[in-house]
Amino acid sequence: MGMQDPHAHASRADITAYPLEFSGSGGEYFRVWIVNLLLSIVTLGFYTPLARRRTAQYFYGHTLVAGSPLEFTAQTKRMLIGFVLFVALYAALKVASQTGQDTVVAVMLLGGAALAPYFWASAMRFRFNATRWRGVRLQFTASWAEVYRASLPAFFFAIVWVGGLAQIGMLLEPGQDRSLPMVIGVAVAAVVISVLCAIRLEYNYKSLMVARGRIGGQPGRWKPQFGDFVRIWAATLAVFLGVVLLVAAIIAATLGGSFALLKNMKGGGIAAVLMMVAMFVAFTFLLFLASAPARAYREARMFQLVWNNIGVSKVARFKCRLRPWRYVGLRVKNVFLSLLTLGFYRPFARVSEYRMKAESVTLHVKGGLDQLAGQLAREELAVGDAIADAVGLELVG
Template sequence: MNTNQSSGGAAGPMSTFMPMNIDAHPLEFTGSGGEYFRVWIVNVLLSIVTLGIYTPWARRRTAQYFYSHTLVAGSPLEFTAQQRKMVMGFVLLMLLTIAYNLAANTGQDTAVGLFLLAGAALAPFIWASAMRFRLGATRWRGLRLQFTASWKEVYLASWPVFALALVWFGVFYGLQLLSPDLAQALETIEEEGKKQPMPRFTPAMGGLVLLGLVLSVLCVIRMEYNFKSLLVLKAQVGAEKGRWKPVYMDFVKVWMATVAVFILCVVGFSALIGILAGSSIALVASQSNRLGLWMFVVIIVSIIAGIFILILASAPARAYREARMFQLMWNNIGVSHVARFKCHLKSGQYVWLRIKNMLLTLLTLGLYRPFARVSEYRMKCESVTLHVKGGVEQVTGAMVRQQQGGLGDALADAAGLDLIG
């Protein structure tokens, strides 16, 4: 379909392509739940038999299945990561995990502290390595995606990680200033191991903790914004860079809307549980001769219901946030002046699909999970349309000629495991 509308939005580096008519290419997903079930069940069984050692092979098979069935302008994506490198990365992660657990279980507090400190310092490095791995292993029509951010740019974008640590250092120090008895009680517990009555929690202390929570949420949102914007702006196809339009407040609005959905869900489920509890109390009153048994049943049911409330109330909110963030991203990114994306995903439909999938997965004891994964991936994938200036053949041919030599980053494989969302 040809239109005369321009790509609009914040421009990236100047493209080498001249303005032309725009062709629309809806993305397609040709896989099915039944096909993926066979891949999934083999992965699960072999992972169980090998005590998890099969995980990197399972990840690669999963990625290859979803990539090969995702058609962009009629051509499938390819996942080309080398299995050997994925296995090396998995082994490295397992060794680090085992070393940390040994240190934690044997009371080596200094070693545990060093592990945590190193983990915080290396978190940006691991994230960037994962993105380098993911994009470097993706091919389309002979084009290789690249993540070209420098380590300086990665760490500059990671300032919210360190700001978060400073926020809670300030909160802890402020609580000690507001209540000297708190510091004394903590020192007594640390030195003598004795339980001490905690000092009274004042409104000022509560306000300080609340401020810390608000600042923490803002830091987390900023970190997500920084990482996603860096990923898009430093992604490259041929010589063409990514284009990014969202601003930080767009992310804040999505998070605020998610909190509102969560609160509504909690209120709704609480009302439902209240009605059921009222019916149970009435039933208990009518069975006064068996009060002890009924009270036990009511308590057990209430505990289970409370757990399910948290799970059920958070699921719609998480699905809503995922859909809104997907819309925000794919409606506002592009490739230089060459291409842009549009997304028509409906949040309500995606939330309903997630709830249905969750219930069917619970009823089938997890066997419906591959069908759920395929249906959610299909809904998101087929809601996206790629708009390209000029013919796809002409554009991709020019990009292939721009493409430079391969990127080799073995360290990227250590974190390049989570490939399909």
């Protein structure tokens, strides 16, 4: 009889559970982060793709799936060429806009909008192909027709706003009666439709990544519904409004006491100035914090939803036990500490958040891990990446 895998937890006779592990630490990642930061500054930003590669390699290499680390094998040359080309395109757009070449700018913007789905899919293919587990690579196999169908909400979003702004312009023309209620109605409708488009786009892209993802030839399995995403966004809005009301109450109480104190300061002077500066800093600080809980809540709920409802064909599935409010508390603490340390706590914050998410996931394998790995291995027989990074599609998270 073979020795049992120490990372495995038996659940049923034919299914074994493997909790994911993260072996990194904030102190280790701080050294990676500070070197990346300094070299990016010295090279005027051109070290960015190499910094991102080192960051991905650190987090992937310390993420253990069934006892084996992930690997990030992207070639530095490809990432650097993609970044330089992106910088060149951005510089060309800026030059054209500053020299009054409106036609060129319009053509470039329209071309960028039309090619955005292509860049996104190219980034996904690059990142999937650069990811390995036990020597088996991931693949993104969506066709271009599927990618552009998934991207339709983005184009509809643009049409809604172009049409909405045109309608508002017509309503505001001289001679229009009772135009204000209609303007408000059009604006509200445009906002609601735009939010639904954004949610649908997120749903389409996530579902495409999983359903058209492959590991060793095995397809991904996707179960969430669009309604699940809408409910998470609605709950996030409720959290945001609740936090805003709480912050508003704190600001009102603070300002009331501060104004009373200022009135009692005879002659004003340096004490009054310092008090006003402190009030401004506190006000800015609280406004920044107001959105942090809502963003963390949405991130945690979405992470929980996705990882509880995906799998690999019929041989493996994932379960997630992440607690959203605990994650929100961690994010708020990390934001406070990052601000108080002028950003130097950020590496520790990133590691702690990544650890909480990674270690909340468990892989359940049917038929044994060796059988799964063997089957995957047998069946296996970066402009897009740079642009995706520019719009916030992170390698790690």
